[in-house]
Amino acid sequence: MIEVTRLNDTKLLINSDQIEFVEETPDTVISFLSGKKIIVKESRQEIQNLVILYRKKILKDCLIFRDEPTSRQAPASPQYPQQA
Numbered sequence: 001m002i003e004v005t006r007l008n009d010t011k012l013l014i015n016s017d018q019i020e021f022v023e024e025t026p027d028t029v030i031s032f033l034s035g036k037k038i039i040v041k042e043s044r045q046e047i048q049n050l051v052i053l054y055r056k057k058i059l060k061d062c063l064i065f066r067d068e069p070t071s072r073q074a075p076a077s078p079q080y081p082q083q084a
Helices: 044-067
Strands: 002-005 011-014 019-024 028-032 037-040
Touching: 002 037, 002 044, 011 037, 019 044, 028 044
Parallel strands: none
Antiparallel strands: 002 011, 019 028, 028 037
C-alpha cells in the first residue's frame, strides 16, 4: 500500500497493485482497475516512485525472510529396513 494525499489534505492508503494508470490533467488522477478514480496532490512521477519503493521493500522483506535461519528443521526421512 502507498500513501497519497487528496486535494483536501486527507491521507489515503491505496493498493498500488490495483492502479490501472496515472495521468496529469493538470491534477494527478489515479484510475483503478475497478473504474474508480481519485485526484491526489502527488505528481505522476511521485506516484511512480512510491510504487517502486513499495515493491522494492516487499522484495527485500521476502529475501530477508528467505535467508533467516529457522529454528525448525525438516523432519528426518524415515529409515525403512532393507528388503532382501
